[in-house]
Amino acid sequence: MNRKVIVTGGAGVIGLAICRRLVEGGFDPVAADLKDAVQAVDPTDASLAGVDMVVMDVSDRGSIENAVATVLEPGEQLAGLVNCAGVLRDSFLGELDEAKLELMFQVNIAGMARVTDVCAPRLAHGTAIVNVGSLTGHFSRFTGASVYGATKAGIAAYTRYLADELAPRGIRVNNIAPGVIRAPMSPSMARVSGGEEVAASYAMLKRIGEPREVAEVVEFMLSDRASFITAQTLLVDGGVVAW
Structure with a gap:
């Protein structure tokens, strides 16, 4: 049985x-x-054995179609899709940049929809899609992340609608909303979060998350162990939103 899964944003820290x-x-x-x-990505990294790479720009449908054609033989089906591609740019009031605004919507929302539109017909019956959102779609204390948070909140709604549309094919769709995860912080992320120490202070567990902790949940949601879970958003945030 084919077990191929496309992971967008797959060359990033969380994606890898x-x-x-x-x-x-x-x-x-x-x-x-x-x-x-x-x-x-280091081609000599032994931990990536079994991971293939493909170039894809989620803001360009042609690029998505070319990547999928490279990955799959005619008639071959996918065992899953992980929509992990995303970008954060700060959007403080009075400093809103049109290019940043366009980029976040093109990648975080429209990009996810494009990839899913291309890949969904190639998903086998009974497989799954996992969308990767963010706690910023449910939490409002990261000042300057309003537009980013809006795109991530949109992913939760998109997930519910998509789950309903794909349910007749037995395809489950869920949304994972991570908190701040240990990775090199972009200047925008540092500005809106206040840095790792401040971000950790918002969590019940008083720490930020590890990439592996997100990956564990994604693998579970793709697997048959989650066979009766669909249309859900699961926060992987150390208790930030609940606290």
Whole structure:
């Protein structure tokens, strides 16, 4: 049985952690990302054995279609899809930049919809989609993340609608909403979160998360162990939103 899963944003820190965990779970992950990101991945990294790479720009439907054609033979089906590609740019009031605004919606919302539109017909019956959102869609104390948070809140709604549409094919769709996860912080992330120490203070567990902790949940949601879970958003945030 084919076990191929496309992971968008797959060359990032969280994306690679997801791919590694999928290999352990018996899947054949394909990390799909921008050309520069794919080229930056160390080809000698033994922990990535079993992970394939493909260039994909989620803001360009043609790029998505070319990537899927590269990954799949005619008639071949996918065992799952992980929509992990996303970008954060700060959007403080009075400083809103049109290019940042466009980028976040094109990647975080429209990009996810494009990828899913192309990949859904290739998903086998009874498989699953996992969308990766963010706690910012449910939490409002990261000042300057309003637009980013709006795109991530939109993913939760998109997930519910998509789950209903794909249910007749037995395809489950869920949304994972991570908190702040240990990875090199972009300037925008540092500005809106206040840095790792401040971000950790918001969590019940008083720490930020590890990429592996997100990857574990994604693998579970793709697996048959989650066979009766669909249309859900699961916060993986150390208790930030509940506190």
